[in-house]
Amino acid sequence: MSAARPRLTVMSFVTELSERMPQRVHAPGTPEYEAGAHVFAGQGTPDAVVRPTSATEVAEAVRSAVAADVPLTVRSGGHGSPPAAAGGVMIDLSALSSIEVAGDGLVHVGAGAHWGDVAATLAPHGLGVTSGDTRDVGVGGLTLGGGIGWLVRTHGLTIDILRRVEFVTAAGEVLEVDAESHPDLFWAVRGGGGNFGVATRFTYQAAHVEGLVGGRVMFDQSDARAVLGAWRDVMRDGPDELNSTLMVMPPLMPEMPAGPQLVVALQGSEEELRHLLRPLLSLPSVTHVSLAPVGYGDLLEDAPPGEPPFELVGGNGFVPDLSDAALDAFAATLDHEIHTMLLLRALGGAFSRVPADATAVAQRDGQALVAVNRLVPADAAPEAVAAAHEGIDAAMAFTNGRYSNFTPEFGADIVTEIFPPETLERLRAVKREVDPRDVFRASHHITP
Ligand SMILES: Cc1cc2nc3c(=O)[nH]c(=O)nc-3n(C[C@H](O)[C@H](O)[C@H](O)COP(=O)(O)OP(=O)(O)OC[C@H]3O[C@@H](n4cnc5c(N)ncnc54)[C@H](O)[C@@H]3O)c2cc1C
Structure with missing residues (x-):
């Protein structure tokens, strides 16, 4: 199927499809179109949004587009796609939400x-x-x-x-x-x-998922490297029921202090959680601890509203060995004039017991997923964007492949960095x- 079709061809296809699928094909200006064409990364401009209500209707839309050689994009929640371009139609699955x-x-x-x-x-x-x-x-x-x-x-x-x-x-x-x-x-x-x-x-x-306890531990900025080391040890020795993400935040806004913060959950008791976290809780840089029983749904957060005023420049990858050298390299990314966000998500446990060839996510030896993102102002000059890449490669040298869902770069080349x-x-x-x-x-x- 070609990448983009002449406008007239697509428009006559849209008219024909509207007749074949009444009330399912939405043109620009309608609420259904605006909702479907708008994704997390911005506003798209497909020629129409098709909103099927069953798999049979999806099949009808696919067959019709293929027969007319009209490009298709597919959208579920819209958090992982670039905005759709003109010259094609989008299949919006939002009505298939049972x-x-x-x-x-x-x-x-x-x-x-x-x-x-x-x-x-x-x-x-x-x-x-x-x-x-x-x-x-x-x-x-x-x-x-x-x-x-x-x-x-x-x-x-x-x-x-x-x-x-x-x-x-x-x-x-x-x-x-x-x-x-x-x-x-x-x-x-x-x-x-x-x-x-x-x-x-x-x-x-x-x-x-009953019986979860979780919360947050915050640290000041005095010794991020010590927090990384203690976190690595806690997660390496902890049970599968212990899950956590360690973030090191730059100074962004008053309600989110700069420095390391641990977000953690355990299926177990609060006492057990405090015991497991002892190496972290005993660090002198701890500023805040809030741990309490929590429902699984309460652990989920809302996506940040609106479009961020900065571009994220960085990388992510699975880390097979959370060695001291790897932690040094991750901590070193924070020492940069551009605000930098470091995120480490603990893996291991059930994730690592799945054979590498059982699914298309092959990096099952991952002890963690690391993401480093520099926050470059959206209107930054190309030199500033280039400078933001400094130090990222040294950190990514400790990874063995990107996680596709955390990779906002698109296109055919990027897949060689995602899949072995x-x-x-x-x-x-x-x-x-x-x-x-x-x-x-x-x-x-x-x-x-
Ligand atoms: C704020 C935020 C938080 C996130 N948190 C996490 C997280 O905690 N864990 C994690 O793993 N990922 C996370 N992600 C990444 C997320 O998993 C990906 O962006 C994912 O692609 C989003 O799915 P979606 O359905 O919302 O995206 P969409 O933009 O709708 O789809 C993304 C891609 O998948 C294709 N696609 C979508 N649905 C279908 C379908 N039904 N059939 C065929 N193709 C389809 C689309 O064509 C597109 O290529 C987060 C992303 C954001 C923006």
Whole structure:
């Protein structure tokens, strides 16, 4: 399928599709269009937004677009795509947002649902799905990219508890994809992103998430390196039920003090949590401790509102060995004239017990995920952006591949930094099989 089509061709396709799918095709100026075309990264300008209400309707839209050779983009929560360009149509899955609890802890979730709604719906059942940290992130994009959140050491990635996917192919077929029916495709959609078709519904094995205790520990800026070392030791020795992210924040706003802060959760008691955190709590730089029983849904946060006044320049990656040298390099990134944010998410546990070739997220030896981001003013000169890259490579030398969901750079080249060569080759083989015409060009585009 070509990258962009002449406006007239697309417009006549949109008119025809509106007749075939009444009330599902939305033009610029309508609330449905504005909501669908607006993503976290900004306002898109597709020629129309199609909002199907079933997998069959998604299939109809895909078949029609493929037959007319009109480019498609697919959107679930809109937190991982660049704004869609003119010269094509967007399939907005927001109407496919049902959340149903079935027997044996299985949960069916529409791709257009948001993780906050999933957590709220499952809470009365005492259940949760290992997913992300943010309420308004979409189920579709996060799942297809992996899914790292509050239960990652306890239950693994979102894709590790994924059991089945309702899936629309480039040929417009609706499939039920699981490990038995379509093993290669099921492997590819677990981490390979939206390159293979449209996922319309996911079935997850939820887990019991009662009895969580969690909160925050803040530190002053006097010795970030000591905090990194103590955190590494605590997480290395801690049980799978202990999950945490350590952030080192620059001075951004008065309500968010600069310095390291730990966000932590344990399925266990507060006493046990304090005991596990002792090496951190005994550091002289501790300024604030708040730990208390918490519901899984309360651990999720809202995405920051509006567009940030800065561009994030940096990198991320899985860290196979949290050595002293790695921690030195991560701490060194903070010593820069441009405000820098360091984030370390503890991995290991259930995440690391999944074989490297079981899903398309292969870096299962990861002890942590690191992300370093320099906050460059949105109107900064190119030299300032170039300067922001200083020191990032030295830190990323301790990583063995990027996490796709944390990688805001798009295009075909970036996939070589995300997937090891053998994983990428296997993904391309599946792509050639299910989407040889390259209809689905996800944010991190895998070519056939
Ligand atoms: C504020 C914020 C917080 C975040 N926190 C976390 C976190 O804690 N953990 C984590 O793992 N990630 C996190 N992320 C990253 C997030 O997982 C990715 O950005 C993800 O792609 C978002 O999914 P979405 O459905 O909202 O995005 P979308 O923009 O809708 O989709 C992203 C990509 O997936 C494709 N796609 C989406 N849905 C489908 C579908 N159903 N079928 C086929 N292709 C599809 C799209 O075409 C696009 O290429 C966060 C992102 C933001 C902005």
